[in-house]
Amino acid sequence: PGTTPPVPGRPTIFLPLLRPALWALLFAALTWQVAASGPLLGPDERLGDALRATSAIPSGPAEFFADLGNLPVALPVLAAALAFATWRARSWRPAAIAVPAMALVPALVAPLQSLIARPGPPPMAPGTGFYPSGHAATAAVAYGLCALLLRPHLSARPRRALLAACAALNLAVGLGLVRQGYHWPLDVLGSWLLSLALLDVCAWAWTRVRVRTQAGHL
Template identity: 55%
Template sequence: MLCAVLFALVTWQVAAGGPLLALDERLGRAVFRPHTPSVIAEAGADLGAMVPALPVLAAALCWSGWLGHARWRGRRQGDEGAPPGARPRWWLPPLVAVAAMTAVPALVVPLKLWIARPGPLGPAENYGWYPSGHAATAAVAYGAALLLLLPHLRRALVRRTAVVCVVLLNLWVGAGLVRRGYHWPLDVVGSWFLCGLLLWGVACAVRWSTASRDTGEAPEAGADPEGGTDPEGGTDPEGGTDPDTGADPKTGADPKTGADPDTGTAPDSREN
């Protein structure tokens, strides 16, 4: 919800020409260096293009899907001590990640056409510069890839390192876009807020899939969850009686007549 509120605030300031817009353009002109060659800034801006971002996401989709399916098959066969009746939801996070990536152009392009904000290098034909498509592509592609792979990374240090690398990568992309004059700072920040909503959906799918995999339990073999009887021993765990004959499994006596199954006589007749 916080990302939605911040995105609405930034979009309102850009569309209405609010006071935040003047500060944004002043900061952008201070950072913008069109005549200074910067290989690092240009490389960062290029990382937000479809060509490097989509293959990274595709590789993460394939890897996480393969690991999730393999783990589910192992659990069905009783491996790792997991219940064989767990429902397969390994496909959910990759599916939501693909939907989030597909939503990027579906959301960014109409906003560009509607707001039509001129860029640092001047207005563009038929569309504007807010929000940044490159920043949105990088945020969703690399962010979704991280969320898909985190459940499969066992060491905490590796997970923390991966998170830091993805955050720094997106900062590099945003700084490169502003430095080279392709976008204003608010173009990049607005894209990050918008993509925060999309990545929240991917995170929820990953959490739901992981929780269902870890907490899914099936009844133990040989136990009837309703009647409380053991199919192998045929005994009632509470009453200790045979559910078919009603006999006591320890003495073998009939609970109604008290007859001994070996002699067929009741205790009173043996005394007389």
């Protein structure tokens, strides 16, 4: 439309951005609930109390997975995946997308934590600034970026296994953070929604870069 002849597919270029917009909208709604002490906070705190008290999730493994959200753990893993993807692609473009995305995590999370000032679970009292969870966001974005970086170099079955492993790992990190009393469940959920928005934008950007690169080679 608007050209002669029409260019197929041009009006749908930005349709993939609808999904990150949805994640961002859900994150905004959840953030409003937490900031306004909405009705979700009661069930959230009861669930957090139940998970901390359960013996079904041993403390040792929970602490191990919670620690995977630490920057000194997550960043070297991302750096290794980024080095591999840059070498395979023979291009700096993966780094140009992944590095700013990872840098946005503390840039977004820290001001929100300070602004909302949500009290933590009893083991962390009397501190505030627990929503959204920085550890959950670090793990979700770092390991999610690893999956996005490695995905183009894998066939269909390993690719699905990698994405499933990434999702399972982040679920374990979230459960570990709640089980050990570092965060409430909604702190983790909020971080996941924010991270999904960032990762979907990264996936869209990589798709656009690949399309333009392939077009340039034709």
